[in-house]
Amino acid sequence: MEIFQYIDAHQSDFIKDLKEWVAVESDSVQPHLRKEVMRMMALAADRLAALGATVNLVSLGSHQLPDGQVLPLPSVILGELGKDPQNPTVCFYGHVDVQPAKKEDGWNTDPYTLTEIDGNLYGRGATDNKGPVLAWINAVETFRALKLAMPVNFKFVIEGMEEAGSLGLEKLLEEENQSFFSDVDYIVISDNLWLSNKKPALTYGSRGNACFFVEVECGSKDLHSGTFGGIVHEPLLDLIALLDSLVDSTGHIQIPGIYDSVAALTEEERKLYELIEFDLEEHRNNCGVKKFLYDTKEEILLHLWRYPSLSIHGIEGAFHEPGIKTVIPAKVIGKFSIRQVPHMDLSVVKKQVVEHLEGVFSKRNSPNKLKVSMPLGAKPWLADVNDVLYKAARRAIKTVFGEDPDFIRDGSTIPVARMFQTVTQKSVMMLPIGAADAGEHSQNEKISRHNYIEGTKLFAAFFLEISKLHRNLHETSHTETIN
Amino acid sequence: MEIFQYIDAHQSDFIKDLKEWVAVESDSVQPHLRKEVMRMMALAADRLAALGATVNLVSLGSHQLPDGQVLPLPSVILGELGKDPQNPTVCFYGHVDVQPAKKEDGWNTDPYTLTEIDGNLYGRGATDNKGPVLAWINAVETFRALKLAMPVNFKFVIEGMEEAGSLGLEKLLEEENQSFFSDVDYIVISDNLWLSNKKPALTYGSRGNACFFVEVECGSKDLHSGTFGGIVHEPLLDLIALLDSLVDSTGHIQIPGIYDSVAALTEEERKLYELIEFDLEEHRNNCGVKKFLYDTKEEILLHLWRYPSLSIHGIEGAFHEPGIKTVIPAKVIGKFSIRQVPHMDLSVVKKQVVEHLEGVFSKRNSPNKLKVSMPLGAKPWLADVNDVLYKAARRAIKTVFGEDPDFIRDGSTIPVARMFQTVTQKSVMMLPIGAADAGEHSQNEKISRHNYIEGTKLFAAFFLEISKLHRNLHETSHTETIN
Structure with a gap:
């Protein structure tokens, strides 16, 4: 397939892009680095503009730190590319700010110099969330470079304060709900990880x-x-x-x-749990406890999710x-x-x-x-795995990785999924491309070259699948209306 | 009685002495004031020497603060006055260091300027413990001034680190147990308060x-x-x-x-509780709780002590x-x-x-x-209220205040009483002269002029009573030995 060949052939370019982004210390937690966040936002906006997208930088004003200091908030990028009424409109959310990182914290390499070792790309933000944001952009770029018709209309919400609590984002979503989001059909977020190191996953819920x-x-x-x-x-x-x-x-x-x-637990749901790849023993060792409250994988995951x-x-x-x-x-x-x-x-x-x-x-x-x-009362989030959004992603995963994904949830609250869901009432999907061992928020954060490149392919394949399924759905609805 | 007349006549002198002592900011808690503690120790040593006592300043070396700073510990004063073999030897323990105090903490007057308002002498250390130490010294001084025979031999242990945990004191007691303490018959501490504002008290125990x-x-x-x-x-x-x-x-x-x-609670003990003057309602208001676990004075005190x-x-x-x-x-x-x-x-x-x-x-x-x-395991302390030490104090109280004291305990551990008791195995008595409202460790600490002066008389009367009872006891023993 032409698209996958193009992506494989341009691996070095994609990694060069990621290296350039990782080099910016866009740490939104430490006030003295705010200017680097601003610089990162400008880079991301330029990158979207180069795709041909119209880019709007929406100011969120400023915020006051506990010590009284007032800092400007980075603007949020709202981008749009394509307006074909036949196409579904997919909105991608990502962030380009990062958690703090210092070599002395226990990094083997400089956290702001993307370094490849044994097929892994180490660097702060490699997986959370610069890698996935670039993979999405590069997937779009691939269609442009090959002069293929865009299968979907794209919208982008890119922020620079996610690691500091997404200040101002919810208000912006509310304000834009009747305008920017009015024609959005689907929302995709790629800001989490698979449950295992090898098997892809789709996330469809989180606890409140x-x-x-x-x-x-x-x-x-x-x-x-x-x-x-x-x-x-x-x-x-x-x-x-x-x-x-x-x-x-x-x-x-x-x-x-x-x-x-x-x-109540349905039979269909129980089956999803049986198929999940999950190493109980490894999970136990990772957290250091001697024994869990339950003995089987299914019971553990049910009680966690x-x-x-x-x-x-x-x-x-x-x-x-x-x-x-x-x-x-x-x-x-x-x-x-x-x-x-x-x-x-x-x-x-x-x-x-x-x-x-x-x-x-x-x-x-x-x-x-x-x-x-x-x-504080945060609601749980639960998507319908039978929604076309999940069907399309499942097919794309099967195409790229040759296997069905784990259908997973998160025991924690995922504020951004819940926020998009609650405000826009659109279908929201979490489509991770990082493996369980990517070390987000940790020392030696990484994305493997494999996950970065296959993840780019996954996004490209997903564009085609959601386009097809959405059109089918639309035509079926149309037919139904006629009958 | 000549002694009481002398004390009444010299009130102003005694208060002048206390004013001079309170003026020294001998705060043992704050390191930068350690030199003031040293100055206070020198003042106290001079005062004892002026009585005619031999004064020995025993060095305790130095201690290290959590920040690494090494500070010298104030020496402990061991004083002796009189060696009449017919007399009992009474050792008095007191301290001349104080808790921190600043006008801004909520004091109505400068904490280091002893100020008389409505018969109360306000100042840091007025009751804890400079006032009682001076009252004891002035009681001794009265006998000297009137050229009366000393009824007892005196020993003094005066320290400057009580508010900072009496560092080094226990070790010193152990070292001096076979020498300085060998001929001590009784130990008196006046470093606590009455249970009520008006009625004198004798303290005979503390919980561990x-x-x-x-x-x-x-x-x-x-x-x-x-x-x-x-x-x-x-x-x-x-x-x-x-x-x-x-x-x-x-x-x-x-x-x-x-x-x-x-x-088990004895009938005799229960009677002690009935006689105690204790305002339950006031105690409840002072601590701010709505209701105690028990309803009667007796039950409250039994469960506290x-x-x-x-x-x-x-x-x-x-x-x-x-x-x-x-x-x-x-x-x-x-x-x-x-x-x-x-x-x-x-x-x-x-x-x-x-x-x-x-x-x-x-x-x-x-x-x-x-x-x-x-x-940590601190033992309780319990004295025998039928001991001559308590009998003598009770008689002295009756003479000076015209009523019997409350026999009280303390729900807290009194480390110094337990320490003297455990190390020396002598009879220990807590003989307070401050009233319940003296505010030790608090803002507006005070001793009333009445308590200070009558307390001085109480100590003088106690010297006479313990001398008499001790001689009786000694003669009786002697007689018994002959029989």
Whole structure:
């Protein structure tokens, strides 16, 4: 196939492009590097313009750091290429800022000099997210260079603050929802990794996150355990009893009703889990624990992705330093979160948590003040794997890699997928090209030459498949309308 | 009585002395003020020498601060006055260093300028402990000025590092046990307060403190609750279950056997509690809690002083900051302590705690590592209120204040009383002259003119009473030996 041949023949050019991008220390976390983020955004905008895209740099204003310093936010690139009404419009989201990296952190090579060793391209941003952004651009470029008709209309959302919380992005999406996004059919994000080192994956969901604060207070001042130990209802004892009521030792959440709305596992879904390539032993070794709560791959993945979990993170206000302090803390705040899943409703979850904790607390006859709040509630995200978007990607993967992908979810919240989904209500897909061992956010981040180049082919193949499937769908709808 | 008249007549001189001492910022906590502590020690040594005492300044060497700085420790004053073999030898312990204080902390007057307002003498160290040290010295001085025979032989231990942990003192006591302390009959400490604002008190015991660390670990690295929540045995959940097993909501310790060795309450002891003047409502308001675990004065004091209590102080290794961090901490250390009482044995307590926690843990089938340790075990202190030391003080109080004292204990450990008791094996008494509202360690610390002057009389009267009782005891013993 001409397209794949072109991509293979231009490997060196594509890697040269990536080397040029990695060389820019576009670290959005450290304020003194903000100008490098700006420089990176300009590079990306030029690259899109060279494709023939119209490029609009939308200013997001500035933000204030905790120390009072005011910094300009990098503009977000909104790009458009092609307006053929026969074509579907696919919007690609990516970011060109990176996490901080220093050679001294334990890198074997300079993090800002892309270096190939044994087929791996090492450098900060190689996989997160400069590599995938360039692979997409280079896939588009391939059609242009070969003077082929563009199978889809492209839109681009490229930002420079992802690693610092995507400040201002959600507001921009809301503002552009009726204009830039109005004719978008599909949204593709390639900012995550496969589950394994070798087998491609498609990500179709992530859990939400409902964070809770449980505050127990006996008064305004901390007390001394010598002077008051034994005669007061200690807030920390109340809090510990409350926290101890949340989960049993098998990991089962004890809040009444909490599992009521969890979507039932279908047979079709169970089969997806059986097919997934996942090395339980390796996963266990990576995290360092002796034993998981479950023994089989299927159970582990089900409990990580599609069942809720409750984790306790810590306590604010109690003694937390090394050594001893014989204090009775007057006000303590327990922090825990529930990774919730479809179709749990955030407001119902909150009500169940509050009622449960108030019930446990009332049995203690404590004169202390209890306050339960949910300072953060992020919804889960779940796409339909039978959507044409996923069908097209699956076919493209089969074409390029010769096998079906793992259909995977993420146990964590993926804010950007949820954000695009919630604001635009379009079909969103996470289409990763990096392998599980790519080390995003870590020392020695990399993308393999194989994944970078085959990933470029995957995107090109995907353009053709989604174009075909979308047209079919459109024609079928049309026919149906006539019948 | 001549002695009391002299003391009344010389109030202004005694207050002038206190003003001079308070003016020295002998803060032992802040390193840059160490030279002021040294200056204060020299002043105190001069004052004792002026009494006619022989004064020995014993060097304790130096200590290293956490930042690496090495500072000289102030020498400890060992003073002696009188060697009459007919007289008992009473050793007085006091300290002339103070807690930090700054006007900006909320003082109404300059903390280092002793200021009299409405009969109260405000200034840092006024009650803790410069006032009582001077009251003792001035009581001795009164006998000298009036050319009266000294009723007792005096020894003095005056230190300058009490507020910074009495560094080196215990070692010095051990070294001097066979020499300086060999002929000491009684040890008196006046470094605490009455229980009420008006009624004098004698302190005869303090609880011990057995501190425990409970460590639970799943591995070497913290985990992300999105990536591992729901599949691992979270160490913090284990720890919370362990901590929740320690005390029930009524304050009763749940560790099997923990109450077995607690001394039974005698009828005589119960009567002491009934006589104590203690405003429960005021105490409750002072600490800010809505309600205590018990309703009566007697129950509150019994549970504060002569029954054990268990307080949980906090957790090291978990998330403790404001905000949210969706972490599963890999290693957490719970900190709690048991205020233990006679006749609980520290090694038995440790065994009971360890066995209980291991039992609870084993029921959870957790693969995590549990480690329980007791990094600190301070013994309780209990004196015999029928000892001549207490009889003499009681009579002196009756003479000066016209009423019997409250016989009180302290719910906290009093390290210095326990230290003198353990090392020297002599009778130790805490004989406070400051009222409950003296505000030691607080802003606007004070001693009232009344307490300072009547306290001086109390010490003088006590010299006479202990002399008499000791001689009686000695004669009786002598007679008994003959019989």
